[in-house]
Amino acid sequence: MHLKKIYPTYFMIIPLIVFTIFFLIPSTIGYLYAFTDWNPYVEKIKFVGVENFVEIFQNKSLTTAFVNTVVIAVVKTVFVTVIGVGIALLLNRGFRTNKMLRTVYFMPAIFSALIVGLIFSGLFDTQNGVINQVLGAIGVKDAQIEWLGSRWPALTVVNAAEIWRSAGYGVVITLAALQSIPADYLEAAKMDGANGWQRFRHIILPMIMPAVNVNILFSLIYGLKMFDLILILTGGGPGHETESFGTLILSEMSRDRYSQSVSINLIFSIMLVIVAILFQKYSKKWEAKE
Amino acid sequence: MKKEKLVNAIIAVSLWIGGLVVIIPLIMVLVTSLKTYGEANFLSISLPAKPMFVNYVQVFTEGKIWRSFMNSTIITVFSVVLVTLLSAMLSYIIMRRKSRFNGFIHKIMTFGIIAPFAALPTIQLLKGLHIYGTYPSLMFVYAALFMPFSTILFSSFISTVPIEIDEAAVIDGCTGWNLFAKVVFPLLLPVTVTVGMLNFMWIWNDFQYPIFLLNSSSKWTLPLSVYSFFGQYNRSWNLVCADMVLVSLPVILLYVFAQKYIVSGMTAGAVKG
Numbered sequence: 330m331h332l333k334k335i336y337p338t339y340f341m342i343i344p345l346i347v348f349t350i351f352f353l354i355p356s357t358i359g360y361l362y363a364f365t366d367w368n369p370y371v372e373k374i375k376f377v378g379v380e381n382f383v384e385i386f387q388n389k390s391l392t393t394a395f396v397n398t399v400v401i402a403v404v405k406t407v408f409v410t411v412i413g414v415g416i417a418l419l420l421n422r423g424f425r426t427n428k429m430l431r432t433v434y435f436m437p438a439i440f441s442a443l444i445v446g447l448i449f450s451g452l453f454d455t456q457n458g459v460i461n462q463v464l465g466a467i468g469v470k471d472a473q474i475e476w477l478g479s480r481w482p483a484l485t486v487v488n489a490a491e492i493w494r495s496a497g498y499g500v501v502i503t504l505a506a507l508q509s510i511p512a513d514y515l516e517a518a519k520m521d522g523a524n525g526w527q528r529f530r531h532i533i534l535p536m537i538m539p540a541v542n543v544n545i546l547f548s549l550i551y552g553l554k555m556f557d558l559i560l561i562l563t564g565g566g567p568g569h570e571t572e573s574f575g576t577l578i579l580s581e582m583s584r585d586r587y588s589q590s591v592s593i594n595l596i597f598s599i600m601l602v603i604v605a606i607l608f609q610k611y612s613k614k615w616e617a618k619e
Numbered sequence: 620m621k622k623e624k625l626v627n628a629i630i631a632v633s634l635w636i637g638g639l640v641v642i643i644p645l646i647m648v649l650v651t652s653l654k655t656y657g658e659a660n661f662l663s664i665s666l667p668a669k670p671m672f673v674n675y676v677q678v679f680t681e682g683k684i685w686r687s688f689m690n691s692t693i694i695t696v697f698s699v700v701l702v703t704l705l706s707a708m709l710s711y712i713i714m715r716r717k718s719r720f721n722g723f724i725h726k727i728m729t730f731g732i733i734a735p736f737a738a739l740p741t742i743q744l745l746k747g748l749h750i751y752g753t754y755p756s757l758m759f760v761y762a763a764l765f766m767p768f769s770t771i772l773f774s775s776f777i778s779t780v781p782i783e784i785d786e787a788a789v790i791d792g793c794t795g796w797n798l799f800a801k802v803v804f805p806l807l808l809p810v811t812v813t814v815g816m817l818n819f820m821w822i823w824n825d826f827q828y829p830i831f832l833l834n835s836s837s838k839w840t841l842p843l844s845v846y847s848f849f850g851q852y853n854r855s856w857n858l859v860c861a862d863m864v865l866v867s868l869p870v871i872l873l874y875v876f877a878q879k880y881i882v883s884g885m886t887a888g889a890v891k892g
Contacts (some may be wrong), residue, residue, distance in 0.1 A: 332716050335785070335794045341712040344705035344766065345724070351741070351763035352731055359740025419634055424627040426635070432878060433638040436645070439874045439881075441824035443842040444863050447849060448644045448662070451856065457661030459647075493640070498885060505886035554735055557826045561846065578738055579830070591739050598734050605733045 356598065363592040369585050381592040390569040391593065394577040397480075401488055401573065402552030408492045409548045410541065413499020418529075420500070421507045431504065435497035442494070446561030449490040453477065480570040483563045487571065490558050495551070499544050506540035507533070542612040549608065553601055574600075652860035659857035674861040678848075681858075684865060686837065687844035691823060694754055694840060698761035699818045703811060706766050710773035711799060715785070731767035738831050745832070752834045760832060761822055769814045772884060776810035777803075813884035816877050820870050841866045 363381060367374045385391050416434060420427045437445065452459050453476040465472035477483045510533065518528050556575030559565060565572040565580055572580065574597040581590035647662045653670040678684055713721055741760065745751035780803065788794075788802045804811075826842040833839060836847070845862045852858050874881065 335789055335798065336712050336715045337795050338712075340708040340799070344709035347701075347705060347759060348727070348731065348763045348766050350744070351759045352734075352766075353727065353763075355737040355740035355744050356730075356734050359737050359744065362740060362743070416634065416637070419630050422627055422630060424631045426631055430631075430634050430638060431882075433641055435878075435882065436641055436874070439820060439824075439870045440867055441826060441842050441870075443824075443826050443846055444648075444867055447845075447859065447863060448648060451647070451662035452644060454661060459662065493644075501882055502886055505882075550733060560826075560830075575735065575827075582739060587739055591737075594735065594737055594739070598737070601733050601735055602730070605729075 360591060360595040360598070362588055363595045365588050367588040367591070369587065377588075381588050382596075385589055385592055385596075390572060390577060391596075393569060394572045394574050394593075397484060397571060398553055398555065398573045398575075401484065401491065401555050402549050404488050405491050405495070405552040406545055406548040408488075409496050409499040410545055412492070412496045413503045413544060414537070414541065416496075416500045417503035417507055418533075420504055431501065434500045437494045438497040440494070442557035443561060445490050445494045446558045449486055449493070449558075450477070450562055453486045477563055478567065480567075483571045487555070487558050487562055490562065491552070491555065494558075495548065499548070502540050502544050503537055506537040510536050546605070546608050546612070549604060550601060553604065648860045648863055651856050652864050654857045656855055656857060659855070659860070662856060662860075671857065674857050675865065678858055678861045678865065683844060684841070684862065687839050687841045688865075690754075690838055691840040691842075694757055694761075695819060695822045697754070698758045698765075698822050699815055701758055701762040702765045702769055702818050703815050705762055706769035706773050706814065707804065707807060707811065708799070709766070710770050710777050711803060713770075714774050714777040715782070728767040728770055731764070736764070736827065736831070742831060752832070752838065754838065757828065757832050760828060761825075764828075765818050765821065769818065772810055772814050773807070776807060780806050809880075810884075812877070813880045816873060816880050817884045820873060820881065823870060 362374075364376055364378060365374045366377045366380075420431055420434075453461075455461065455473055455475045455478070458476070460476070461472045461474055464474070474482065476486050514532055514536075515528055518532055523531070554575055555573045556579075559571060559573050559576050560579070563571040565576045569577070569580070574593065578590050578594050578597070581587075581593060643664060644662075647664050650664060650666055651659050651662055652674060653672065654667040654674075655671055658665075658667055709724075713724060742751060745756045745760075748756075750756040784802065784806070785798060788798050793802060824842065825840075826846070829840045829843050833843070836844075839847075845859075845866055848862055849859050
């Protein structure tokens, strides 16, 4: 019998229509608005070429957002990967409470960014926050640090919150990869006299590398897409000092600078695609499994 | 052997101490939610003099939580059903009818995971369709945005379902929708549960898309209403924490009863690719 009758085409067409209308069209030809003078007051939108890009590239807030976004993504990725591999290796030793510990370490990942953001804004509160109190108790004089009051301390808090929230993914994914390594590989290496480091370097690491790569890619992409925690913790402030690409798009939009917002969105989209392509190119092991 | 046991014990103890970084903030939220206004002007781990369950009642009455709870439930449930069904159908056809087209679908799905949300173009498109600000618009956007990841999970599972099952059913005269709904879909139950749970968790917790796509506060989802509640009651950490507990309750329950499915989904997506 014909495949098309057994597996009807409309099964595929319906999902693809939804995907095309609600994602693909806005994310491709929707960006044409970046080349117009669109804002809520303009009556007839007209084409202005690359004018918006010239303007936003002269604007300091784009550079700030770019630096913030990259710093957040890179720092987060390093921490999540290192913590993920480290804790997973320890958890994989199979002592009695390791399943419970896995549950604990993954737990922050189930909460909304809203919850995580509010918790961290409480912990890092200037007057009453636990962090300042602990710093005071261990002898830091005048531990009244205004964590969210200036750029780098605020970004540190944002990053701490992001790492707290997503380290569990790193742990769980790496642990699953570790558990899929056949025990006799390691047994055989032990027999041949390989020490702990050698076993890690030559057996464990190559076998978990695909999972670690996926982990790095997702950490990078979601780190670059950072939006909600910044909105809750700093709102992009003070000024536009802690804005990321994601929040800058919202803030330009709420200042009625529609075409500029779309332009930034387009730059952001191109940046993410480039990062993903470069990463895939350089992590061939991940590619090989596809 | 004895040395190994000792090492393991030390590791277990240090990991539990490290785990306190996770546990302590969560306990703080829980105890603070039961304090009086005076006790709770900051987040701390001290116990309340007397547990104030009345905070939860107050949050319900003042925080308009009931309304946004209903909004969140409607939006989440329909979006999850939509994305699960659509991804299952798409993956089924992709995996069974291996065509030249597949490589292209794979590419645009990957683009779907990578690309950022095109905020204003999406809003403009929804306005053009005259559905901006409605429940269905948000549901369809969620369906489109979450389809790629769900499709990866379904596809890798469907590739393990033997095609002989389809062949046997076809011989019995079962094709098309019947074949899918009566024969194949029931076999996909484990991955369906995983996809459903993960999407439930992500959509329930989500905060970004409603900000852009819901313009009236009467349609706000829970995270949005808690966000605005926090703005109004900045210093009432007891009420804010009670609110946070209520918002998290469904995902906590999900995690307690279905951790297996959530974790297996995360790892299957990543480890198998």
